[in-house]
Amino acid sequence: MKTQCAMLLGTLVGRADHTVFVAVSRVVAIAALIILLAILSPQFLTWGNFVNVARQASLQFLIAAGLTIVVLTGGIDLAVGAILGLAACLSASLISQGHVAWGIASALLSGLACGSVNGLLITYGRIPAFIATYGMLWIAHGLGYVFMKGEVIYGLPEAVRFIGVGFIGPIPVPVVVAVALLIALHVMLHGTVLGRAIYAIGGNPGAARLSGMPVKRRLITVYALSGLLSGFAALVVIARVNAADSSLGEDMLLSAIAAVCLGGTSLFGGVGGIVGTAIGSLILALVVNGMNLLGVETFWQSGVMGAIILASVLADQLGGSRLIGKR
Numbered sequence: 522m523k524t525q526c527a528m529l530l531g532t533l534v535g536r537a538d539h540t541v542f543v544a545v546s547r548v549v550a551i552a553a554l555i556i557l558l559a560i561l562s563p564q565f566l567t568w569g570n571f572v573n574v575a576r577q578a579s580l581q582f583l584i585a586a587g588l589t590i591v592v593l594t595g596g597i598d599l600a601v602g603a604i605l606g607l608a609a610c611l612s613a614s615l616i617s618q619g620h621v622a623w624g625i626a627s628a629l630l631s632g633l634a635c636g637s638v639n640g641l642l643i644t645y646g647r648i649p650a651f652i653a654t655y656g657m658l659w660i661a662h663g664l665g666y667v668f669m670k671g672e673v674i675y676g677l678p679e680a681v682r683f684i685g686v687g688f689i690g691p692i693p694v695p696v697v698v699a700v701a702l703l704i705a706l707h708v709m710l711h712g713t714v715l716g717r718a719i720y721a722i723g724g725n726p727g728a729a730r731l732s733g734m735p736v737k738r739r740l741i742t743v744y745a746l747s748g749l750l751s752g753f754a755a756l757v758v759i760a761r762v763n764a765a766d767s768s769l770g771e772d773m774l775l776s777a778i779a780a781v782c783l784g785g786t787s788l789f790g791g792v793g794g795i796v797g798t799a800i801g802s803l804i805l806a807l808v809v810n811g812m813n814l815l816g817v818e819t820f821w822q823s824g825v826m827g828a829i830i831l832a833s834v835l836a837d838q839l840g841g842s843r844l845i846g847k848r
Contacts, residue, residue, distance in 0.1 A: 543784075547801070551804060558810075561811070562811070565811070573810065574803075578807075579693070580761060581776060582699045583702065584601065587750030590710075590750075593720060593723045593786060596740070596790070598744065602658075604632050604661050605770040606767065606771065608751060612756060612765070625756060633745055636747050669766060672766070674764060674766070681759075684698065723790025779801070782830050784796075784797030805826075
């Protein structure tokens with residue numbers, strides 16, 4: 522028993538060291554990017570460009586936040602982009618008709634419903650998370666296409682657009698919203714029973730069950746929360762772009778996964794956090810902004826992003842294995 526406790530303690534300390542390693546490496550990466558882009562592009566060090574980067578990073582974080590919580594449990598939610606698109610279509614339709622409150626409610630409730638169904642399919646239906654959420658991806662996209670019938674909704678009220686393009690002083694509103702969500706989720710993950718359960722399930726689901734933890738109920742809550750956050754992100758996205766159509770959200774899944782990976786959250790669960798995803802979102806925004814300023818063509822941008830993700834995950838694997846192996 523003492524040996525097992527010592528091994529467990531060593532693993533936990535190793536994971537803590539790995540978290541520090543990831544945080545330091547990401548801060549160094551951000552500093553290096555800023556220095557490099559400042560040298561290569563004179564337009565980079567302008568206030569307007571900083572605002573664009575901050576706004577883009579905030580939107581990226583809002584999309585990836587729910588996925589992060591799911592990945593921490595060792596699961597995956599491939600439907601975050603599709604749920605966002607469906608919620609955006611329902612919400613924009615009602616808001617454009619003057620029903621603002623109902624539009625906001627429809628986005629949140631549709632996201633919550635889709636996420637809850639995912640959780641039920643995974644826990645009680647015993648369908649692998651990859652398959653269940655992949656199926657929901659197609660269902661949500663299909664419902665969006667049927668509902669929109671090929672139409673585009675645009676021209677939302679200025680009061681609604683404020684959360685996407687407005688400012689509070691010199692700070693864009695999406696940045697304020699993202700920071701508020703970051704704080705709330707960080708407190709939830711590290712200061713509540715649900716947060717501790719998320720890390721426990723991701724670290725060792727078998728041990729979590731044996732300890733009496735209601736694993737199924739917790740997982741349903743996690744996937745429901747992921748869907749709810751996708752619906753919330755949809756409100757900010759349509760306010761930003763001032764439009765919604767059935768294709769909205771189709772290209773958001775891979776960037777959300779990229780932000781989670783760049784933030785150091787392990788795809789096997791139990792390691793990482795929401796702060797890492799915020800840092801990963803900022804790195805993505807800096808890279809994309811830099812490539813746009815330097816005139817890099819779109820197809821090259823996709824290749825660069827893929828290489829960055831692979832290098833990031835590989836560095837974390839090597840660094841984390843080395844740190845844990847020392848214990």
